[in-house]
Amino acid sequence: MNITLKQLRTFITIAQSKSFAEASEILHLSQPALSISIKNLEETIGGKLLARSTRTLSLTPEGQLFLPTAKRLLADFDDAFIELAELFSLKRGNLSLAAMPSFASTHLPQHLLAFTTDYQEIKVRVHDVIAEEAVAMVRNGKVEFAITFDPGEFDDLHFETLFSDELLAVFPDNHNLEQASELTWQQLSHYPFIALQRPSSIRMLMEDTLAEQALFLKVKYESNQLATVVQMVANKLGVSAIPSLYKQQIQSLNIKYCPLTSPTISRRVGIITRKRYPLSQSAQFFVELLRLHYQK
Numbered sequence: 613m614n615i616t617l618k619q620l621r622t623f624i625t626i627a628q629s630k631s632f633a634e635a636s637e638i639l640h641l642s643q644p645a646l647s648i649s650i651k652n653l654e655e656t657i658g659g660k661l662l663a664r665s666t667r668t669l670s671l672t673p674e675g676q677l678f679l680p681t682a683k684r685l686l687a688d689f690d691d692a693f694i695e696l697a698e699l700f701s702l703k704r705g706n707l708s709l710a711a712m713p714s715f716a717s718t719h720l721p722q723h724l725l726a727f728t729t730d731y732q733e734i735k736v737r738v739h740d741v742i743a744e745e746a747v748a749m750v751r752n753g754k755v756e757f758a759i760t761f762d763p764g765e766f767d768d769l770h771f772e773t774l775f776s777d778e779l780l781a782v783f784p785d786n787h788n789l790e791q792a793s794e795l796t797w798q799q800l801s802h803y804p805f806i807a808l809q810r811p812s813s814i815r816m817l818m819e820d821t822l823a824e825q826a827l828f829l830k831v832k833y834e835s836n837q838l839a840t841v842v843q844m845v846a847n848k849l850g851v852s853a854i855p856s857l858y859k860q861q862i863q864s865l866n867i868k869y870c871p872l873t874s875p876t877i878s879r880r881v882g883i884i885t886r887k888r889y890p891l892s893q894s895a896q897f898f899v900e901l902l903r904l905h906y907q908k
Contacts, residue, residue, distance in 0.1 A: 617689060619653040620682050622646055623661060627679050630669050707894040710739040710746035710758035714838055714858040715881065720759070723905065727898050734894050742836070743813050750884050756895040759902070761813055762880040773882040774906040778871070779818065780859060782842070783851040785866035796874040797827050804832035804850035806841050814879075818853065821877050842867065857881070 625635040626646065636643045654660055661675035671679065711720050716738060724736060739746070739755060746758035751768060762771050781795040783803070789795060807829070808815045822828065832850055835841050838858060845852050846865040854862075859869055883899055885891065891899065 615653060615656055617686065619649050619656075620686050622649040623653060623675075624679070624682050624686060626650065626662065626669070627671055627675065632669070705733070705892065705894045706735045706737065707892070707898060708737045708739070708755045709895070709898070710741055710749045710755045710760070712743040712746055712758075712760040713740055714855045715759050716740040717839075718857050718860055723898070723901060726905075727901055731894065731897065744811065747884060750886055753886070753889070756885070756891055757899060758884045760881070760884060762882060763813075763884060768887055770885050770887050771880075771882055772885075772903075773880045774902060775881055776878045777855045777857050777881050778876060778878040779814075779853040780856050780869045781851065781872040782845050782854050782862065782867055782869045784845055784848045785868060787848075787851070787868065789851070789870075790868050792870055794871045794873060797822055797825075797829075797872065798874065800851055800853070800872065801827060801829050803830065805829040806833045806835070806844045806850045806852040807831045808838065808841060809834045809836045812836070814855070817879060818877060821875060825875065853877075855879075 622635070622639065622641075625638050626632060629635045629638065632643045632646055636646055639646070641649075650662060654662075659674055660672050661678060663670045663672050663675075717740070720738065724738075728734065728736065739749060741749065743760040743763070746755075746760040747763045747766075747769070749755045750758045751766070759774075761777075762773070763769065781789070781792075781800055783789045789799070789803075792799075807818075810816065819829075833844055835844065838854060839861075841852050842854065842858070842862055842865065844850065846862075846867050853872055854869075862869065883902065885899075
């Protein structure tokens with residue numbers, strides 16, 4: 613059944629004004645054009661909606677029943693396009709992203725503030741998850757993008773580098789190492805080490821790189837959360853290595869940190885998206901905000 617929005621709008625306007633002349637002025641259409649539109653509508657549905665005489669205009673019983681439905685259909689159509697326009701103009705909408713904890717708890721809040729300052733009506737959901745889970749959430753379509761370490765080659769994923777992050781040596785206050793301005797992994801290997809649990813990508817990168825140089829750590833404690841590792845260091849249970857972007861989180865703790873070399877271990881941090889799946893307007897704007905910040 614081929615009923616147009618123009619026909620619905622014409623019918624509603626005539627029914628409410630009860631006058632072709634008045635409806636003509638409201639719709640900026642000639643009366644003959646209105647008559648043709650109503651005639652085509654009535655022919656399509658197979659019956660009369662308006663009862664017309666030389667002096668009066670009224671709705672038929674069928675027209676009276678159809679009028680509320682016509683109003684609802686037209687309102688739904690208008691609302692749908694208003695909503696769509698608001699989504700594209702970022703006056704409303706949702707943004708769902710994943711971020712590894714070391715980024716989510718340090719860099720991310722400032723970017724969220726910059727984004728929501730301009731786009732206050734966008735609801736943002738942040739999934740603060742380990743790097744491996746962040747990658748899985750993108751691949752499964754649970755989030756539009758993730759901010760995490762380079763996951764390596766995936767046929768269905770695209771990775772865009774924002775910056776490189778190096779591992780720092782961390783140790784408690786008043787430790788034997790606190791006078792050092794720089795440490796080697798060999799020096800760090802003499803002390804009890806607190807590590808992230810496997811299959812942490814940081815743990816695997818660290819062990820694989822050190823194994824190439826026949827260096828091995830004395831892992832005494834393990835945790836699956838970087839925040840827990842840091843607290844264990846603060847409580848003098850051992851030493852560790854953390855991403856440099858996490859260093860602002862330890863400023864208030866009894867922890868010291870310094871560069872870690874021989875070898876320097878670094879990893880790219882960036883944006884992961886699914887190939888062949890376009891980002892929503894809100895996600896595009898947030899990603900562009902990140903690009904501008906880190907490309908300065």
